[in-house]
Amino acid sequence: MEADRGGGTRLVLLGAPGVGKGTQAAEITRRIGLLHISTGDLLRAAIREGAPLGRQVAAIVERGELVPDALVGAVMEERLSRPDAADGFLLDGFPRTVAQADLLDGILAKRGQVLDRVIRIEVAEAEILDRLTGRRSCGQCGAVFHVRYNRPAVEGICDRCGGPLRQRSDDTGRVIAERLRAYRGQTAPLILRYQKAGLLLTVDGRGRPAEVFDRIAEVVPGLRG
Numbered sequence: 060m061e062a063d064r065g066g067g068t069r070l071v072l073l074g075a076p077g078v079g080k081g082t083q084a085a086e087i088t089r090r091i092g093l094l095h096i097s098t099g100d101l102l103r104a105a106i107r108e109g110a111p112l113g114r115q116v117a118a119i120v121e122r123g124e125l126v127p128d129a130l131v132g133a134v135m136e137e138r139l140s141r142p143d144a145a146d147g148f149l150l151d152g153f154p155r156t157v158a159q160a161d162l163l164d165g166i167l168a169k170r171g172q173v174l175d176r177v178i179r180i181e182v183a184e185a186e187i188l189d190r191l192t193g194r195r196s197c198g199q200c201g202a203v204f205h206v207r208y209n210r211p212a213v214e215g216i217c218d219r220c221g222g223p224l225r226q227r228s229d230d231t232g233r234v235i236a237e238r239l240r241a242y243r244g245q246t247a248p249l250i251l252r253y254q255k256a257g258l259l260l261t262v263d264g265r266g267r268p269a270e271v272f273d274r275i276a277e278v279v280p281g282l283r284g
């Protein structure tokens with residue numbers, strides 16, 4: 060029997076750090092109001108607030124390693140059980156390992172739901188390095204800018220909420236290398252998994268954010284709304 064797909068759309072954004080997942084997620088959310096859930100944002104918020112979870116993961120995130128599946132899994136299980144996630148969501152930065160993908164399948168299966176699409180954004184590593192080192196994020200709302208490719212109207216100030224822009228502490232040399240290593244080793248295998256499941260859409264992530272969004276909108280139904 061086919062799973063009851065329930066209301067809403069359930070999407071995953073997949074790709075290495077710096078390919079533009081957060082930027083595209085914000086745009087997709089702006090267009091169609093889909094709930095954006097970023098595990099990186101959730102973990103950084105827990106760290107900022109000094110929550111118990113934050114104290115457990117701070118050093119791991121600082122090093123650019125992946126937080127243990129059990130911890131991230133618990134965070135996502137709780138987040139996806141909230142009422143606002145019942146009508147669909149866009150996951151950014153999760154799943155990042157095979158175990159996390161299994162967990163997500165399990166959570167959805169319990170609800171009689173399935174994923175609709177996995178959107179993989181692809182960018183060459185040389186460009187990723189350039190993007191991550193120039194990236195600036197809003198300390199207040201998380202909006203993402205770049206010192207050359209996506210500049211705010213006023214330097215150092217978020218266009219969206221007026222908050223201060225800063226460089227993420229993990230957007231620096233050695234930590235970036237570790238994050239890319241984690242991506243290659245632990246996350247990239249998910250590409251084949253979702254391809255085999257017939258869910259994968261691969262989008263060229265080069266160019267301006269609006270160009271990349273147009274490519275996503277070409278392949279994902281309903282995004283032009």
Ligand code: AMP
Nearest residue numbers: 098099120123124125126131152153155
């Ligand atoms: P991001 O903002 O997606 O680049 O995530 C920043 C950091 O948070 C990563 O380098 C990891 O340390 C941690 N993190 C975010 N999502 C996950 C996940 N799904 N599994 C494990 N660690 C994660």
